[in-house]
Amino acid sequence: MARVLIENITKSYGETEVLHGINTDISDGEFIVIVGPSGCGKSTLLRMIAGLEDISSGTISIDGRVVNTLEPKDRDIAMVFQNYALYPHMTVFKNMAYGLKLRKFSKKNIKIRVHQAAKLLQLEELLERKPRQLSGGQRQRVAMGRCIVREPKVFLFDEPLSNLDAKLRVQMRLELRKLHKRLKVTSIYVTHDQVEAMTLGDRLVVINDGYAEQIGPPLELYEKPASIFVAGFLGSPAMNFISAQISADGKTAQLSEDVKVPVANPLSKQGITEKKVTFGIRPEHFSLSDKEKTGLPLRVDHAEFHGASTMIYGRLPGNDELITVRLPHIHHISPETVLMLTALPEHIHIFDQKTGKRI
């Protein structure tokens, strides 16, 4: 177990800088998820921690020791990749034992460690099988086992579940969580899947185009996203964004030519007047107004039943943006109906349109 300290890390390939100064302090035993869209730099960062990629500037320390120039094998880490490539001609036991054999562990010691890991991963019955005689989830567990037997200080995962089908992914996610609870090894997990990130991480590092946009526990990021990017990235269906012009007195917001709404806590208090902002409201945070004439008038395009909830898609007058609303239970709503929607002030996020940052 170890603390991993990432300070001002940058990475350039030739002239192009792809990571622009990442800072993260990962506590001993923490499960951190690095999440962001494809190409944002997640794997690059992970590979630098692993020692598979040179560091352009900044430092990475593991357990108080700067590892910038250490060989991967000397960093006391184990990495599970998306493509976990087991040796096809070796049994599960031999696959798990291989790394220890290379490190000249005694036969007895290898046996003890492999059996311990197999027990933990419920692979005991499968030790004599070859990889092709295993299911995808079992193979994934063997790949995990290969890492566990080494008892590393840090686990690194790069999208380890993306080759599995949806159901197995959910199952493996739970197993990973349970495993982490038992082993308590510092873990750094890369994914582009926000659901995986929200459910696995003690904290998330949201990366956008080589910048760490926000770092924090999943709920904090969900409830108080620091930017439009984070707000739109976490949550499914995604947050609705509505462009608005704040009035000169900071008390109302014009959403379109025909729609003006009061601002719950006058923004003038914060000196925000006559400003272009973006309102963000999650689909699940709308409710139907109990007063006929107040709220946002949404003209319904169509509605879908999703079992436990109804998804409604529509538009505000004079605004072309499609708005998604999720109401609990089943509602029968025909197209062209106008619904009056409200949302609690604490569920209305306001962002500066120029910087994209939360106000």
Ligand SMILES: Nc1ncnc2c1ncn2[C@@H]1O[C@H](COP(=O)(O)OP(=O)(O)OP(=O)(O)O)[C@@H](O)[C@H]1O
């Ligand atoms: N060897 C390389 N040479 C030049 N550019 C590279 C190299 N490796 C990665 N990049 C670039 O660095 C950026 C970050 O890549 P990286 O693989 O870290 O993305 P990622 O966030 O892991 O994406 P994905 O979710 O698709 O795996 C990308 O723009 C990529 O094209």
Ligand SMILES: [Mg+2]
């Ligand atoms: Mg990647």
